[in-house]
Amino acid sequence: MLSKNSLVQAARYMRPVLQQRATSTLHSKASTAVMPDLQSELPECDYQPPQYTGPSYEKVLQIRQKHITPNIVPHFTKPLLIHNGHMQWLFDNEGRRYLDMFGGIVTVSVGHCHPKVNRALQQQINTLWHTTNIYMHPKIHEYAERLTAKLPGDLKSVCFVNSGSEANDLAMLIARIHTGNQDIITFRNAYHGMSPYTMGLTALSTWRFSLPGINNGIQHVMNPDPYLGLWGGAACRDSPIQTDRRCDCTPETGCVAGLRYYDQLEEVFKYSLPRGHVAAMFAESIQGVGGTVQYPKGYIKKAAELVRANGGLFIADEVQTGFGRTGEHFWGFEGHDFVPDIVTMAKGIGNGFPLAAVVTTPKIAAALGQALHFNTFGGNPMASAVGISVLDVIEEENLQNNSLEVGTYFLKGLAELRERFEIIGDVRGKGLMIGVEFVSDHITRTPLSAPHVVEIWETCKDMGVLFGRGGLNGNVLRIKPPMCITKTDAKFAVDTLANAITEFFNKNQ
C-alpha cells in the first residue's frame, strides 16, 4: 500500500504533470481509450508485418495450460502473442506494434530479425548446419579469432556453449580445477543461472528451489548496493544519474560506501573462507535480474585483488552487460577498470540465437585438458555465423556509441521523471542498461507493492511500450532494448511512463 504521506506527496508532484498532460498531443486520452490509437502515436516504422496465420489466441492459451510446464510464466495479465519482430519493434497476433524496451531479456542486441544477421544465418543454413567439433569447420575458428580480438590482455582462449547457465557452469568448473580450490563467492541479489550448479551462485530467493547441496562451497556476500544497501551516497555510481542519498565522501577519503562494503567482504574472507584457498568470485558488471544494480566505484577492482591474493580467480559475468550495451565500453568490466581472469557471455552475443561463451587465458584454460569435456552444439556453424555477423553489425552501425548517446539521453529523461513523481525512488544504469525503481516511500526506499508496479507496467504495454521488470521485490523497471533504438524511441518511452504513472494516480487517489 502507498502510505498516506507518499500519496499526498505524489499528488503535490502530480499537479504540473496533469497540466502538462492537458496540453500534450501524446496520450491525451486515458489508457483504456489509448489502445485504438496505439499505432498512430508510436514513433514511425516503415515495416509492415505479415498477417498472423497461426493458431488462435485462445488455442495458444489452451496448449500452454495443457502442455507447458508452469515455471514459464508469461508477462502481463493478458499475455501477448507475439509473432513477428523487426529491429526495435514487436508485432502481436492482431497486428499491434510495440516498442520493445526489453529485447527478449537483454538478448536482442542489434535488432529483431536484423537483415544482415538474417542473411548470414540463411547463408550458413544453406551451407552446413552441424558437424559438432569432431571435425573442424571454418566458422568456429573465424569466430574464435574475431571474438577474442575484442578482449583485453591474455583473454584469448574461448569455449563456446549455448546458454548463460552453461557458460557459468563451465567457468565454475574451470576455476575449481585450475585453482584446486572449492569456494566461490557471489553477491546477494546476483543472478548467474538456473542449472543446479549455477542456482547456487544465484542469490535471490525468488529464483531458488529447495535442492540439497546447491550451496556447496558457495558464499553469498553483502551486495554493495549504493541505493538500497546500508551505505551509499550521491557520488558512488559510474552513471550519469546518482542516488539522491547524502554523500560523505571527500577527495581524501575516496568512496566511503565502497570501503565499507569492502570491509564486509574482508570479514567473509576472515571468518568463512579457507585462508589463501578460494576458487573464484563471480560478479555481473551491473546486476541485471536483481534490478540494474551498480556497485560503488572502485569496489570490484579491490575485490578482484583480494580474491587473487587468496588464490582465486575473478569471473566477470557479461551475459547482460557485454557487447557494447553499457555504452562507454564494449565490456561492462572495463567500467570497473580491471581485467578479469574469466569472462562469461550469452544473450546479446547471438541476438537471440542460442550461443554463449567462456573466455579465459590459455594458461587457465589448460586445466580443461585434464579430462574430456564436450558440448554437442557449442560453436555450431550456424551459431558462429550469427556471432560473427552480430560483431559486424555492432561495429558497422556504431551501436556501442548509440548505446552511450541514446542511453544517456534516456537516463536523463527518466531522472526528470524522478523529480516529478515521488514513486520513482531511483534511476540508474549506464548506456542501454537502465533501471527505474518504484518506491512507496521516497525516504525509507520501501518498495512499491508488486500489484501497483504491475499496474503501471501493464499500462505502458497498453500504450505500446514493453518494459521488463526485476529486483527481488519486482519493483524495478528494466530497460535494456535492442541497441538500435533512437532518441525518439527513448523520448516516447519516457513520455509513456509518465502517462502511465499519471493514469495510476488518477485511478488510485
Ligand code: PMP
Ligand atoms: N548470467 C546472467 C547475468 C543472466 O542474466 C542470466 C540470464 N538471465 C544468466 C547468467 C543465465 O543465462 P541463461 O538463461 O541463458 O542460462
